[in-house]
Amino acid sequence: MSWREDEYLMISGIQHFLFCRRQWTLIHIEQQWAENRLTAEGEVIHKNAHRDDFVEKRRGLLVTRGLRVSSAELGMTGQCDVVEFQQSEDGAILHGHRGRWQVRPVEYKRGKDKDDHSDMLQLCCEAMCLESMLACRISAGDLFYHEIRRRREILFSEELRKEVSAIAEEMHEYFRRGKTPKAKPSKKCQSCSLRETCLPKLGRMPSVSSYLNRMMEETLS
């Protein structure tokens, strides 16, 4: 399958999609983006990572920031925080640079490791896009977490790649249907940037205990 450019979906949407299908639909189909502290912090980190859109070279290392990537096979597009190119015996051929280069994407994240593996999937998706653009194989990349200020190496296994392809396919299926799934309130709604839009009546909803008390009163009266 080869997607047209106007059908591409955002790689950054993978984390929204995994967090809550409804959140992804509201953001990426209905475009109801609502900023909260969590998203605002994420924005600042990304702006810093993308601040210098240049290439620097030191001892066989090239670093690019904010590189736009896409894959027609996945139908996905996005921007890599950082991509490092290490001179090597094999790897990608880069226009204007001699030799071959090992490619390594790096993503900057707020906080520390998440419980789910959406960050890994996003990074792997970027790598798969880079592979199709540069005709090379990328074996690993890094996630840099600001809170712990540490890099975590992610290996792009066949399993992870299959998962990326399956998620991209599912996202396209949701996009094609264009329907917003119903809200299923859960614990994660507390940290959701779209809570006010998605669940406007949440603040006025009675708690379960007050609901049960009222039912008891009604039954006894």
Ligand code: SF4
């Ligand atoms: S408030 Fe809850 S149900 Fe609504 S989009 Fe956010 S996580 Fe999903």
